[in-house]
Amino acid sequence: MRVLHRYMMSDYLVTFGLTLMVFTFVMSLGAVVRAIDLGARGVSGLILLQVFSYNIPYMLTFTLPMSVLTATLLLFGRLSFDGELTAMRASGMSLWQIVSPVVLLSVLLSLLCIAITAEIAPRARHAMRNALVQLGVEDPINLLEAGRFVKDFPGLSIYVGDRSGNRVTDVIVYELGDAGSHNHIRAKHGTIRTDREKKVMYIDLYEVRIDHREKPRRGEANTTQKINASHYPVELNFAEMQKRPPRRKVSDMVFGELLQAMRDVQGAFPELKPEDVNRQRMALAVEANKRLSLSISCFAFTLLAIPLGMRSKRKESSVGIGISLLLVFFFYLFIVVANSLVKYPQYRPDLIAWIPVIGAQIGGFFLIRRQE
Numbered sequence: 001m002r003v004l005h006r007y008m009m010s011d012y013l014v015t016f017g018l019t020l021m022v023f024t025f026v027m028s029l030g031a032v033v034r035a036i037d038l039g040a041r042g043v044s045g046l047i048l049l050q051v052f053s054y055n056i057p058y059m060l061t062f063t064l065p066m067s068v069l070t071a072t073l074l075l076f077g078r079l080s081f082d083g084e085l086t087a088m089r090a091s092g093m094s095l096w097q098i099v100s101p102v103v104l105l106s107v108l109l110s111l112l113c114i115a116i117t118a119e120i121a122p123r124a125r126h127a128m129r130n131a132l133v134q135l136g137v138e139d140p141i142n143l144l145e146a147g148r149f150v151k152d153f154p155g156l157s158i159y160v161g162d163r164s165g166n167r168v169t170d171v172i173v174y175e176l177g178d179a180g181s182h183n184h185i186r187a188k189h190g191t192i193r194t195d196r197e198k199k200v201m202y203i204d205l206y207e208v209r210i211d212h213r214e215k216p217r218r219g220e221a222n223t224t225q226k227i228n229a230s231h232y233p234v235e236l237n238f239a240e241m242q243k244r245p246p247r248r249k250v251s252d253m254v255f256g257e258l259l260q261a262m263r264d265v266q267g268a269f270p271e272l273k274p275e276d277v278n279r280q281r282m283a284l285a286v287e288a289n290k291r292l293s294l295s296i297s298c299f300a301f302t303l304l305a306i307p308l309g310m311r312s313k314r315k316e317s318s319v320g321i322g323i324s325l326l327l328v329f330f331f332y333l334f335i336v337v338a339n340s341l342v343k344y345p346q347y348r349p350d351l352i353a354w355i356p357v358i359g360a361q362i363g364g365f366f367l368i369r370r371q372e
Contacts, residue, residue, distance in 0.1 A: 211227075
């Protein structure tokens with residue numbers, strides 16, 4: 001039995017390694033194109049390599065489960081087609097004895113994936129954003145994350161309720177003046193434009209209400225002027241922003257930071273409007289559950305792929321890859337749905353990411369029992 005297990009594991013690990021390299025290479029093509037663009041701007045090769053390497057942990061969070069699924073389908077499809085599974089079972093081995101080393105390895109890969117999604121990938125993504133900001137090539141529009149106040153721009157605090165491309169809605173701007181005066185600006189919508197040569201981003205706000213407060217003189221009360229305007233431009237200088245690292249986005253938080261922010265949303269996002277607290281808490285919960293479900297999918301995909309591979313009547317790699325891509329598509333579709341429902345906490349989008357994982361585990365156990 002040990003000889004058979006070593007034989008299966010060596011075959012599995014070779015297939016897994018090859019599929020991991022192929023999937024990671026395919027996903028890295030976008031990063032390669034971006035690296036070529038940065039090289040054309042005069043960025044050194046060493047910095048390009050550094051920025052590219054920061055992308056790898058994030059890509060592994062997706063390619064590891066895909067590779068586990070594909071390698072399992074290919075291994076058991078070949079064993080079934082060649083009649084080796086029949087020979088093993090004829091020698092007295094149960095089905096669970098045959099599949100146990102692959103299932104155990106999937107558990108270890110799930111633990112590795114948890115470490116990557118919880119700690120390594122978020123730190124790498126934040127380091128990459130920091131490097132791009134320092135180089136002046138990060139699009140400042142990406143800093144305007146919907147649903148939270150952004151304080152990366154000097155002298156300004158900006159909240160965007162929603163953003164679609166260059167269009168923003170429900171905008172709040174706190175503008176601090178040199179003499180202690182400040183403006184509290186609210187706008188229903190606006191458009192964003194950037195001037196890369198001047199390193200300035202402009203937000204043209206429309207349907208604006210401005211509360212202008214002057215610094216009170218000694219012995220005088222505060223005075224506030226209320227102004228309504230159809231258009232008000234806001235200028236954001238991101239040349240100064242390059243001198244300090246950008247704030248962490250939700251996707252840049254390590255798992256401990258996510259849990260802490262979920263427990264105290266107001267503490268993590270002090271200027272968040274009360275009506276947006278639940279939405280922000282749900283965004284954090286969706287991110288945390290998405291990372292866990294992606295990691296556990298290594299185990300779930302293995303349970304589902306074992307009986308599917310045994311039922312396959314072919315051993316060609318193209319068939320296994322095609323089946324795995326189809327299953328992965330449906331799996332990630334639930335993650336996309338969960339992200340799109342963050343604004344509707346009543347639908348519990350944080351649990352949606354678990355539907356394909358639990359479904360794959362139940363389906364895998366059921367099909368394996370039927371194969372016994």
